[in-house]
Amino acid sequence: MGAFLSSESSESSGQMKPRSRRFRGSRRRFLQTSSFALMGLAFSGCVRMRGGFQRPPAPTLNNSNRLYIYTWAGYVDEELTRRFTEDTGLEVMVDIYDSNETMLAKLQAGGGDNYSIIYPSDYMVRKMIQLDLLLPLEHDRLERLDELFPKYQNPAYDPGNRYTLPISWGTTGLIYHKRFIPSPPTDWPDLWSNPKALPRRITMLNDVRETLGAILKGLGYSYNTEDPKAIAEAYEVLLKLKPAIATFTTDAWRDQLIAGDLWISMAYSVDAGTAIEESKDLAYVVPKSGSSLWTDVLAIPKRAPNVDAAYAWMNFMADPEVAAPLMQRLFFATPSRAAYDRLPADFRNDSTLFPPTDILEKCESIVPLELPIAQLYDRYWTQLTSS
Numbered sequence: 001m002g003a004f005l006s007s008e009s010s011e012s013s014g015q016m017k018p019r020s021r022r023f024r025g026s027r028r029r030f031l032q033t034s035s036f037a038l039m040g041l042a043f044s045g046c047v048r049m050r051g052g053f054q055r056p057p058a059p060t061l062n063n064s065n066r067l068y069i070y071t072w073a074g075y076v077d078e079e080l081t082r083r084f085t086e087d088t089g090l091e092v093m094v095d096i097y098d099s100n101e102t103m104l105a106k107l108q109a110g111g112g113d114n115y116s117i118i119y120p121s122d123y124m125v126r127k128m129i130q131l132d133l134l135l136p137l138e139h140d141r142l143e144r145l146d147e148l149f150p151k152y153q154n155p156a157y158d159p160g161n162r163y164t165l166p167i168s169w170g171t172t173g174l175i176y177h178k179r180f181i182p183s184p185p186t187d188w189p190d191l192w193s194n195p196k197a198l199p200r201r202i203t204m205l206n207d208v209r210e211t212l213g214a215i216l217k218g219l220g221y222s223y224n225t226e227d228p229k230a231i232a233e234a235y236e237v238l239l240k241l242k243p244a245i246a247t248f249t250t251d252a253w254r255d256q257l258i259a260g261d262l263w264i265s266m267a268y269s270v271d272a273g274t275a276i277e278e279s280k281d282l283a284y285v286v287p288k289s290g291s292s293l294w295t296d297v298l299a300i301p302k303r304a305p306n307v308d309a310a311y312a313w314m315n316f317m318a319d320p321e322v323a324a325p326l327m328q329r330l331f332f333a334t335p336s337r338a339a340y341d342r343l344p345a346d347f348r349n350d351s352t353l354f355p356p357t358d359i360l361e362k363c364e365s366i367v368p369l370e371l372p373i374a375q376l377y378d379r380y381w382t383q384l385t386s387s
Contacts, residue, residue, distance in 0.1 A: 067309040069094045070103060070111070071119040072296070074270075074330060075168075083322070088312050098250075100124040107133055112301035116310040122157040122295040123209075123366045125164055130368075134163040135300040141311045144318040147338040155295065157365065164297035165314050168332035170269040171293055171355060171363060172210055173286040175253075175276070180263040187287045188218025191264070192237050195244035201263040202241075206248040208381035209366050210292060212238070214266065217289055223364050226373045235380040248385055257282065268294070273331050273352045286355050290362030295335070327353075 067090045069076065081092040097103045100121050107118070112133060120128060128134050139145060145153065145161060152166045174185050180201075185191065191202065192215075204211045213223035215234040225231065246262060253265035258279045267275075272284040298317060300310045316322055323339035326332075333353040334340050340348065348354065369377065 064306060064308075065089065066091045066093055067117065067306060067313055068115045069117045069119075069313070070097060070106070070115040071095075071117075072097065075119060075296075075332075077329065079329070080322075080326060084313065084316050087316065088309075090309050090312060104128065104133075107301060112303040113305065115301055116304040116306045117313050118299050118301060119167065119296050120164075120299055122155070122297070123368055125157045125297060125299065126368050128299070129158070129163055133302055135302045135304060135307065136162055137165070137300070138311075141315075142318070143315045144320075144336070144338065147318070147320065148335055149337050149340075152295075152335040157295070157367075158297070164299045165318065166295050166297050166335040167317060168270075168327075169293065169295040169335055170333055170353070171286050171360075172205070172214070172266065172268055172291045173272065173284055174264055175257065175267045175272040175282055175284045176264045177257055177260055177262070178281050178283055180260060184283060184285055185264065185287070186285065187289050188214050191218075191244070192241040195241050198244040198263060200244065200246045202244045203247055203249050203253040203262060203265040204245055205266045206250050208377050211248065211266065212377060212381065213292060213366060214287075215241075217291060218287065220289070223292055224367050224369065226369065228373075228376060231373075231376055231380065235384065238384055242384070254278075269333075269352055270331055276352070284352055286359050286363070288359070288362070290359070290364065293360065293363040293365050295365070 067084075069092065071094060073096050076092075076094050081094070084090065084092060095115070097106070100123075103118060103120060104124060104127070107115075107128075108131070125134075139161075142165065145165075148161075148166065152161075154160055155166065158164045174191075176185060178184075191198070204214075209223070212231065212234050215237050216225055216230060217223055219230070219233060219237065221227065221230045221234070246256075250268075251271065253262055253267065254271070254275050256262040257265050257275065258281070260281075267284070269284065269286075272282075276282045276284060298314050300307060304310055317326075318336065320336060320338035320342050323334055323336050324342035327334045327339065327343065328347055331353070334343075368374075
């Protein structure tokens with residue numbers, strides 16, 4: 001494994017140290033247990049039935065005592081919804097999606113009539129604004145915008161937070177098994193410098209922009225490059241790397257990596273953190289050339305059934321006395337300065353959540369691409385994954 005031999009310190013390479021966490025969820029994973037339906041998971045803040053959570057009734061415009069949320073798995077738990085219901089009297093109903101594209105498709109098919117709160121990611125926000133799917137926010141109804149870190153008070157994906165309230169952020173990187181990779185990978189090119197040393201031991205994200213973007217970053221380009229030659233070069237690198245790739249997956253790597261059947265997986269930081277909690281043999285690194293920096297937000301669909309409930313949820317989630325313990329339970333990095341200040345020192349110092357500044361400065365957010373270039377990405381991706 002000479003490709004991974006390095007004398008760099010864990011701080012300079014972005015290596016993340018494990019810490020104690022209570023939640024074992026996933027930012028990008030369905031909850032796959034017998035107590036939940038795999039598709040369309042739903043639960044209520046105060047209504048349960050034996051063997052699992054009750055499916056919510058179909059929402060109507062007159063459901064003034066209910067809040068319908070469409071979100072990622074692991075972003076809302078029973079403790080959160082119970083407290084919200086106690087504080088407001090509003091019953092919470094939650095449906096789960098596994099990708100921004102799934103969420104967008106449902107809203108375009110009329111789902112915007114069903115939900116008052118959604119949790120899109122930064123790059124999807126831009127697209128949804130262009131498609132006129134989001135309700136502009138009334139800032140006088142939001143109580144804690146000034147408590148956000150400065151960069152989140154005027155984010156590039158939504159200048160001035162006209163449509164969204166940021167709720168969490170994180171990075172994309174590599175989680176690896178220390179027993180099989182004793183010297184940690186430090187950058188993306190470590191993956192393809194000697195692919196024969198990693199026969200079918202790698203997984204990459206099942207996401208064209210993330211996976212091609214990581215290769216582009218390792219080659220010295222932007223995640224968001226529109227240069228066809230650079231995109232073609234990244235595709236050729238992925239072809240070289242493909243014999244080492246077991247599969248392209250967002251979430252199915254966890255058990256195999258813990259067992260040692262896989263050695264390295266491309267993963268979101270929050271998913272890596274929960275896996276590290278399960279196994280001391282795992283560690284996470286943000287490649288030194290940089291990676292993607294994602295932000296998930298709260299937004300109100302333009303045809304939301306209960307806008308008042310949506311603002312109540314936004315203000316509730318922005319309350320640092322709610323947000324700080326939620327971050328500790330669900331393992332997210334918070335964009336709220338006030339919530340961050342309330343975190344215990346070991347949590348604030350956990351570089352899985354809050355990587356060093358020199359690493360973050362090299363990361364970039366994924367942005368939507370114009371159609372011809374987006375189609376080029378998709379064409380290479382189809383060739384790669386179908387061959």
